[in-house]
Amino acid sequence: MEALRKVTGIAAPMLRINIDTDQIIPALFLGGTDAKGYGANLFHGSRFLADGKPNPEFILNQPPYDKAQVLLADRNFGCGSSRERAPKALREFGFRAILAPSFGGIFFNNCYRNGIIPVELPIEIVRSIAAEVEASGGTSPVTVDVAAQVVTAPSGARYPFAAPATLRQMLMEGMDEIALTLSRGDEITRYREADRTRRPWAY
Amino acid sequence: MNAPAPRTFFDKVWADHVIARLGDDAELLQIDRLVLHELSGSQAVRALAEAGREPVSRGQVFTVIEHLISTEPGRGPTDSVSKSGPIMIETTRKASRDWGFHFIDYDDPRQGIAHVIAPELGIAFPGATLVCCDSHTSTVGGVGALTWGIGASEAEHVLATQTLAQARPKTMRVNFTGRLARGVYAKDMILALIGRIGAQGGIGYATEYAGAAVSALPIEGRLTLCNMSIEFSCKYGFVPPDETTIDYLKGREFSPKGADWDRAVAYWRTLPTDPGATFDREVTVDCDALEPQVTWGISPQQVAPIGASVPDPSQASDSEARQLATRALEYMQLSAGTPLQGIPIDVAYIGSCTNARLSDLRAAAEVLRGRKVKAGIQAVCVPGSTPVKRAAEAEGLDRIFKDAGFEWHESACGFCGHIGSDRFADLRVVSTTNRNFEGRQGPKTRTHLASPATVAASAIAGCIADARGIA
Numbered sequence A: 001m002e003a004l005r006k007v008t009g010i011a012a013p014m015l016r017i018n019i020d021t022d023q024i025i026p027a028l029f030l031g032g033t034d035a036k037g038y039g040a041n042l043f044h045g046s047r048f049l050a051d052g053k054p055n056p057e058f059i060l061n062q063p064p065y066d067k068a069q070v071l072l073a074d075r076n077f078g079c080g081s082s083r084e085r086a087p088k089a090l091r092e093f094g095f096r097a098i099l100a101p102s103f104g105g106i107f108f109n110n111c112y113r114n115g116i117i118p119v120e121l122p123i124e125i126v127r128s129i130a131a132e133v134e135a136s137g138g139t140s141p142v143t144v145d146v147a148a149q150v151v152t153a154p155s156g157a158r159y160p161f162a163a164p165a166t167l168r169q170m171l172m173e174g175m176d177e178i179a180l181t182l183s184r185g186d187e188i189t190r191y192r193e194a195d196r197t198r199r200p201w202a203y
Numbered sequence B: 001m002n003a004p005a006p007r008t009f010f011d012k013v014w015a016d017h018v019i020a021r022l023g024d025d026a027e028l029l030q031i032d033r034l035v036l037h038e039l040s041g042s043q044a045v046r047a048l049a050e051a052g053r054e055p056v057s058r059g060q061v062f063t064v065i066e067h068l069i070s071t072e073p074g075r076g077p078t079d080s081v082s083k084s085g086p087i088m089i090e091t092t093r094k095a096s097r098d099w100g101f102h103f104i105d106y107d108d109p110r111q112g113i114a115h116v117i118a119p120e121l122g123i124a125f126p127g128a129t130l131v132c133c134d135s136h137t138s139t140v141g142g143v144g145a146l147t148w149g150i151g152a153s154e155a156e157h158v159l160a161t162q163t164l165a166q167a168r169p170k171t172m173r174v175n176f177t178g179r180l181a182r183g184v185y186a187k188d189m190i191l192a193l194i195g196r197i198g199a200q201g202g203i204g205y206a207t208e209y210a211g212a213a214v215s216a217l218p219i220e221g222r223l224t225l226c227n228m229s230i231e232f233s234c235k236y237g238f239v240p241p242d243e244t245t246i247d248y249l250k251g252r253e254f255s256p257k258g259a260d261w262d263r264a265v266a267y268w269r270t271l272p273t274d275p276g277a278t279f280d281r282e283v284t285v286d287c288d289a290l291e292p293q294v295t296w297g298i299s300p301q302q303v304a305p306i307g308a309s310v311p312d313p314s315q316a317s318d319s320e321a322r323q324l325a326t327r328a329l330e331y332m333q334l335s336a337g338t339p340l341q342g343i344p345i346d347v348a349y350i351g352s353c354t355n356a357r358l359s360d361l362r363a364a365a366e367v368l369r370g371r372k373v374k375a376g377i378q379a380v381c382v383p384g385s386t387p388v389k390r391a392a393e394a395e396g397l398d399r400i401f402k403d404a405g406f407e408w409h410e411s412a413c414g415f416c417g418h419i420g421s422d423r424f425a426d427l428r429v430v431s432t433t434n435r436n437f438e439g440r441q442g443p444k445t446r447t448h449l450a451s452p453a454t455v456a457a458s459a460i461a462g463c464i465a466d467a468r469g470i471a
Helices: A085-093 A105-112 A123-135 A165-173 A177-182 A185-198 B009-017 B041-050 B085-099 B114-120 B135-143 B152-161 B186-197 B219-232 B243-249 B258-268 B319-332 B358-368 B386-394 B397-404 B452-461
Strands: A006-009 A011-014 A070-073 A097-100 A117-120 A142-145 A150-152 A158-160 B018-022 B026-030 B033-037 B061-064 B102-104 B129-132 B146-149 B163-166 B170-177 B205-210 B236-238 B281-286 B293-295 B303-305 B347-350 B378-381 B428-431 B446-449
Touching: A011 A123, A070 A123, A070 A142, A085 A105, A097 A123, A097 A142, A105 A117, A105 A165, A105 B152, A165 B026, A177 B152, A177 B163, A185 B018, A185 B026, B009 B018, B009 B026, B009 B146, B009 B205, B009 B236, B033 B041, B033 B114, B033 B152, B041 B085, B041 B152, B061 B085, B061 B114, B085 B102, B114 B129, B114 B135, B114 B219, B114 B386, B129 B135, B129 B152, B135 B146, B135 B219, B135 B236, B135 B243, B146 B236, B152 B163, B170 B186, B186 B219, B186 B281, B186 B293, B186 B303, B205 B219, B219 B236, B219 B243, B219 B358, B243 B258, B347 B358, B347 B452, B358 B386, B358 B397, B358 B452, B386 B397, B428 B452
Parallel strands: A011 A070, A070 A097, A097 A117, B033 B061, B033 B129, B061 B102, B129 B146, B170 B205, B170 B281, B205 B236, B347 B378, B347 B428, B428 B446
Antiparallel strands: A006 A142, A142 A150, A150 A158, B018 B026, B026 B163, B293 B303, B293 B446
8 A cells, every 4th residue: 555654735624524435436437447547537526517627616626725635524524335436536636634523434444545544533623724724725734644643733733633553554654455464374274274163154 | 150241243243253453453354255346346356466466265255247237128248338337347257257256247147236146145144244345235234244345455455365454343233113014114214213313323333223123124124224324324234143034045045055054053043132232322213103204315314204394404403414404405406395295206216235126126016006107207127136127027026117117127236326327317316225415326316215115106196205195
């Protein structure tokens, strides 16, 4: 997976609950078996007008948010479909961190495998960061330090966050998760030998 | 010696699959079954091959063509409305053959939507871990398995290792007490629950469905219930195994056979939640007074009994619900106070992993028998699997659907998302599916979720209608 230790960048507020993965990337644009090629259609339904031109009212079409690397979101961000093209599209657009009170569970796991850290913070904090960002016309950056597990708002206010230790470590090191699991071959073999006796029908 | 502490079904199944503890927050789990379809499975197999790796346990991998393949009668091997459908179908087909997975192609008599065929073929069984690149994998928990949706990278990991690292969720039990009235179904139970606890109510939980109304449900109804777990953002939903489950699975193609069957059944009977076991959260929904439910908004939590009216956003409980309702009414082109019954529709759709099994088609046919779909309404039925379709045809249900004016399609995910079909745009659809998200069934398409009986009644009336007044 792509490594991430720290990101400092423009933060785009998109404070609406239940932004689902169909909105992040509509089904029409899931085509192909490629690992890349999804960023151009990120938030397609909101980002483009019926004639295909960019919707000037959509935040990610407005400078400086068009260069955003941090997304400020509300509850249940990334709910719905399991499509991994959703974090892929966000990453290709430039996002490396999403701050929200909660995330869809499948999306949460998918983010880590695509170089994005999903950070759970109470909505009051996300709103406060969004207010600071907006007060600066979007130009004041937000820092997400994966190693230190701290978000720094434009004002310098620091907000510690919790993250799953294993996934965080893998993200910081950019580890190959499969290689890591395969290195536990002995434990896996021991488990399966016992399990095959207990539940032979499962194999 | 102290008696062992009482455990939930979830505790037992999870513990039986832990290979190793990874730090404080995750465990490496044995995965008994991986199911892949061409939309996301094709990404996983390609990534695996490009990394120079091979699947480690091919007999535990099942692949099926169902997401992108056309539902049109007479469909060909790569027919798809998606431009990249053929490449995704061919990638899945080739990898399945090269690597020797259990492969169920578009023309296989066992073909169907992954979550419909996993129970139907006995691919899933009680106490199994089963994962698939699809959020509705929770459906399969209806046969007492622990099943959940994953991403393509996680699927690649399962292919390469037959394991998956997961954080252990909290547990919730939903007790559906009482008894369903005639004309009220599992779909109404789950919609009512989501209306109660909200679309975020299940984040971080695994949900056990329990209570008299659940015990009374046949397996197909339990699958409908578990299907929509993810619609309250709960990755895992299940009904622990009982005699209904065991009877259902006996003799299915991939179910254990002979002495294995007897041993398996004895083990499965140890899995239900022990008396006195505790959950992190308990919710009770009384089914005695439950009415058929219909959604009016753009989240499954925006749901009401069919006799109700579109709510007034200004009456919402808080500013967040108010904003959500305002946006919903704008998108849905509805005004507060309009009775749900009587809202004119353009399309009636019966299909999907939620509600397209044989009992669903029977419930709809009971309403449609001897009646006609209102002129100008598109009415489409896509059976959940080819075996469902054939069984329905054997008992003459297809005639009832066609005589009423429904289109009768081949099985696939079809019109549930705007990928299996591109026919719906700027239309109002009453649908047996699971998502009423903005644009889910097509651009500007306004979806009302309901049970098959409600959809059938609405097709006849040309507007949202209560089947209990008809059948």
